Amino acid sequence: MFRLDEKLSKDCDLVTELHFCQLLLMNDKQYPWLILVPKVSDIEEVYELTREQQHNLWDEVAETSKALKQIFNPDKLNIGALGNIVRQLHVHVVARFKEDIAWPGPVWGAHPPKAYPQDEKEKLIKKLKQKLVPVL
Amino acid sequence: MFRLDEKLSKDCDLVTELHFCQLLLMNDKQYPWLILVPKVSDIEEVYELTREQQHNLWDEVAETSKALKQIFNPDKLNIGALGNIVRQLHVHVVARFKEDIAWPGPVWGAHPPKAYPQDEKEKLIKKLKQKLVPVL
Numbered sequence: 001m002f003r004l005d006e007k008l009s010k011d012c013d014l015v016t017e018l019h020f021c022q023l024l025l026m027n028d029k030q031y032p033w034l035i036l037v038p039k040v041s042d043i044e045e046v047y048e049l050t051r052e053q054q055h056n057l058w059d060e061v062a063e064t065s066k067a068l069k070q071i072f073n074p075d076k077l078n079i080g081a082l083g084n085i086v087r088q089l090h091v092h093v094v095a096r097f098k099e100d101i102a103w104p105g106p107v108w109g110a111h112p113p114k115a116y117p118q119d120e121k122e123k124l125i126k127k128l129k130q131k132l133v134p135v136l
Numbered sequence: 137m138f139r140l141d142e143k144l145s146k147d148c149d150l151v152t153e154l155h156f157c158q159l160l161l162m163n164d165k166q167y168p169w170l171i172l173v174p175k176v177s178d179i180e181e182v183y184e185l186t187r188e189q190q191h192n193l194w195d196e197v198a199e200t201s202k203a204l205k206q207i208f209n210p211d212k213l214n215i216g217a218l219g220n221i222v223r224q225l226h227v228h229v230v231a232r233f234k235e236d237i238a239w240p241g242p243v244w245g246a247h248p249p250k251a252y253p254q255d256e257k258e259k260l261i262k263k264l265k266q267k268l269v270p271v272l
Contacts, residue, residue, distance in 0.1 A: 045213055047198040047205070058194045062183040069183075076223075077181055081215040084232060084240035096220060104220035105245040 002039040005088040011113070013121060015128045020056035021091075023064065023132065025125060028113035031102070032072050032095040034064055034128070043089045046081055061091055067131035068095045082108060138175040141224040147249070149257060151264050156192035157227075159200065159268065161261060164249035167238070168208050168231040170200055170264070179225045182217055197227055203267035204231045218244060 004022065012024035012035055026033035038049065038057055046054060065077050074095035081091045094107050102110035116124070140158065148160035148171055162169035174185065174193055182190060201213050210231035217227045230243050238246035252260070 045201065045205075046194075046215060047201045047213075051195065051198075054194055054198060055191050058182075058190055059187070062187075062190060065181065065183045069181075076218070076220050077183075078220070079182060079215075079217040080242070082212070082242060084212050084214070087212075106216070106218060106242045109241040 002041055004037060005086050005090075007086050008035065008037065008088065008090060013125060015125050016132060018060045018063075018132070020053065021060050023060075023128075025121070025128070026092075026113065027115050027121065029116045029120070030111060030114055031097075031100055031107055032068055032074070032124075033107065034068065034093045035090050036060055036064060036093065037088065037090045040089075044083060044087050046089065046091075048089075057091065061093060063132060064093045067128060068093060070131060071127055078106065080106070080108065138177055140173060141222050141226075143222050144171065144173060144224065144226060149261060151261050152268060154196045154199075154268070156189065157196050159196075159264075161257070161264070162228075162249065163251050163257065165252045165256070166247060166250055167233075167236055167243055168204055168210070168260075169243065170204065170229045171226050172196055172200060172229065173224065173226045176225075180219060180223050182225065182227075185225075193227065197229055199268060200229045203264060204229060206267060207263055214242065216242070216244065 012026050015023040015025050021036040021038050024035040026035055043049060061079060072095045075098050076096045078094040078096050096103060148162050151159040151161050157172040157174050160171040162171055179185060197215060208231045211234050212232045214230040214232050232239060
């Protein structure tokens with residue numbers, strides 16, 4: 001049975017339930033940072049999913065990428081499946097800007113997160129849901 | 137027309153031509169580090185590929201992941217599509233160990249690369265080709 005990892009649950013807010021993944025917003029206002037968590041159990045590596053599940057995951061990553069592009073028009077999107085700390089399979093999609101605090105390095109481990117003000121976070125989640133619900 | 141980025145060409149060796157991607161070995165003996173470069177032109181983001189091309193890419197990432205798992209039995213695989221520095225679309229697949237120099241952080245930007253001795257590099261490329269050719 002799917003159960004969201006405790007650290008992900010603590011660090012993120014739920015944006016919406018996609019068909020295959022939970023879509024989370026990392027509570028770090030330094031970058032628009034989303035995390036997709038496949039709703040499966042006991043999987044740590046992408047290749048452990050069936051081929052069809054992998055395609056579902058990456059289709060949702062692509063739709064999430066497009067939503068971030070449309071909302072933020074970033075200089076680059078960064079996609080990452082690391083899992084060195086949180087073992088539950090999850091994929092990061094981060095909108096990057098030449099002016100962001102970690103550019104051109106990766107965001108992971110770069111700077112301690114800075115929480116969003118509550119109202120800003122709620123507005124962003126609403127905007128993301130509007131972009132994502134119609135396409136998935 | 138596909139043309140490999142100059143920095144990738146300088147930093148890596150060709151392992152083999154997969155159907156959709158060139159498979160490169162990053163010349164950094166600190167981690168078993170492969171890079172897949174889709175043989176398309178003028179694409180910077182995964183979502184800019186067609187859906188079928190995306191599936192081809194991720195299928196080859198999965199096969200590459202399995203090959204690294206079989207050869208090195210790492211503690212974790214790290215998959216990343218960043219492109220903040222090299223804009224040509226490319227996907228990293230890195231075998232990570234709890235004892236490696238960057239663990240548990242990401243490898244990108246962590247430590248200057250250390251080149252393989254030539255014979256060690258050739259042996260590894262041969263081993264990777266043996267694992268990958270039959271399945272793709």
